[in-house]
Amino acid sequence: MPPKVKSEIEKQAVRTAIMDAARELFIHQGVEAVTMRAVAQRVGYSATSLYLYFSDKEQLIRAVVDADVIKLAQSLKSTLDISDPLQRFLQFGQHYVQFALTNPNHYRMMFMTPHPPCDPAFSSIEQDNPEQDAYAQLIGVVTSAWHAGVFKPSLTDPVLIAQTVWAAMHGLCALQINLADDAWINWRSLEARVQAMVEMCMHGFMKEPQHE
Amino acid sequence: MPPKVKSEIEKQAVRTAIMDAARELFIHQGVEAVTMRAVAQRVGYSATSLYLYFSDKEQLIRAVVDADVIKLAQSLKSTLDISDPLQRFLQFGQHYVQFALTNPNHYRMMFMTPHPPCDPAFSSIEQDNPEQDAYAQLIGVVTSAWHAGVFKPSLTDPVLIAQTVWAAMHGLCALQINLADDAWINWRSLEARVQAMVEMCMHGFMKEPQHE
DNA sequence: ATTTAAAAATAACAGTGTTAACTTAACTAC
DNA sequence: GTAGTTAAGTTAACACTGTTATTTTTAAAT
Incomplete structure (x- = not known):
């Protein structure tokens, strides 16, 4: 259910939420456990939505x-x-x-x-x-x-x-x-x-x- | 076309042929390039046949x-x-x-x-x-x-x-x-x-x- | 010639990153 | 207030991965 028009600061919030979810998996289970689907589930989004915030997995990890x-x-x-x-x-x-x-x-x-x-x-x-x-x-x-x-x-x-x-x-x-x-x-x-x-x-x- | 009854030394030859193929990919393109299918193609076998000689990819790489x-x-x-x-x-x-x-x-x-x-x-x-x-x-x-x-x-x-x-x-x-x-x-x-x-x-x- | 079993291949599964197509909902304009 | 636009998200799907189950082929044994 997509509410619309996210302010720039809201978008940043989602970005950091994704990064936090990735970091959690990352820290406790190593980089191999960081799958786009697992991160997405943790943050309550669908896997493909992550690509609205990061161009690919490499960039997500790099950001973290x-x-x-x-x-x-x-x-x-x-x-x-x-x-x-x-x-x-x-x-x-x-x-x-x-x-x-x-x-x-x-x-x-x-x-x-x-x-x-x-x-x-x-x-x-x-x-x-x-x-x-x-x-x-x-x-x-x-x-x-x-x-x-x-x-x-x-x-x-x-x-x-x-x-x-x-x-x-x-x-x-x-x-x-x-x-x-x-x-x-x-x-x-x-x-x-x-x-x-x-x-x-x-x-x-x-x-x-x-x-x- | 499987000829049968391979002597132990012939089996060893296949084993090292697989390892050599893996090593080639490994050296020139890094470990990420070593896929079972790629190794198999290089050695002229089907991918699943590698599992007759190595229990999994980890063991193949370790052997190399x-x-x-x-x-x-x-x-x-x-x-x-x-x-x-x-x-x-x-x-x-x-x-x-x-x-x-x-x-x-x-x-x-x-x-x-x-x-x-x-x-x-x-x-x-x-x-x-x-x-x-x-x-x-x-x-x-x-x-x-x-x-x-x-x-x-x-x-x-x-x-x-x-x-x-x-x-x-x-x-x-x-x-x-x-x-x-x-x-x-x-x-x-x-x-x-x-x-x-x-x-x-x-x-x-x-x-x-x-x-x- | 028929059976047996090794050696290999094909089909298939579950999982991956990623792209394309479609849906939903909020804002804008008339 | 209704129509259109578009951002935000979802679902479907693709190409690839490692791997297992099933099936084929073929040389030897009876």
Whole structure:
């Protein structure tokens, strides 16, 4: 029974209702459980109606993930207030890992799933906006630490430092998310692995071990 | 037209023919392109006949991946002959990265895709057999380097070292495979990132920088 | 020659993303 | 107030997927 003429804000409400339904399935049962029919049922529409709000499934999922990526950026933003550049860097990393491991499905979708390459021009995330772009935040945090003389003098490119540390932390999160239950591997505790990784990064890139 | 009574070795031949067809699609078009019908057509059978040789698609893909994991282990095996423990360790890592980046689809399937957790009891790979089990090789390489006194004395658990270095290298490979074309990120060159990661691992975990 | 059983093919099912066609109801214009 | 327009939604349908049940073909065994 279609009542008509929805205001732009009502349409937005439906859009977010669809996204919320998708997110629910997404978070609790993984992306495979997100079928257009299941989302539609959850939101009380017919499956084909979703196509009035999202051009296809890919865009629906991307919209959900983008929205949560922005949430990640806003969560990380709190660490940007820390005045000491080294502490800011460390806290930033810790928040990142925490996000990844408490939101494994989002993390998987962001960084572990093949997408059509993301075109910043069409993303809902504003690139380089430190409120939204977590990568820009990372570059900023590392660059300011670099300017503060935290890293070994042989390291001259803060972007390269950032990408390397990110890769290391990503590897930790990715293996944990994907292979934590694999009986093949006798994993050391997650805490031990996080600590070891942090220490490797610090001893590897920083001037001197600055933590007791 | 079914000729009858296939010898066990003939059946094995069909099995590997199916796997080869699957691998072809798999490598060149990613796992999404591997449909039972497509594999069947490539091998000249009907789609349902594949089920005479593999109980389902998951097992077919797993068989393909397992076979290539063994190939990885055999490729890595060549590095195990290097007598100097440090050089052995470095070469092992380099071979690993090279495998990952030249076989991105296999690598993605092994380490970046959600599987039902792999039960060693039912795998075609022999666990702890250094001819087949790349993880066992890694543990061995790191442990022998550890016994040779390569690492900082504060590091007392070679398994933890191995898992951490693996995670770091995995992160490098995984980001490269998944996000190399992402316009969001201004990637430094792959070579630079590999070198930076190796240096971070070495300075982070080893007694002294042993490379010029 | 007839039976038997392996090896394969065909038909079919339930489920997927998605498009086309149709319905319903509210707003606009006379 | 009735007719027309069109947004908002639904139902039907298509092409595809993995998979199972049924049926065919064919080589060997009796």
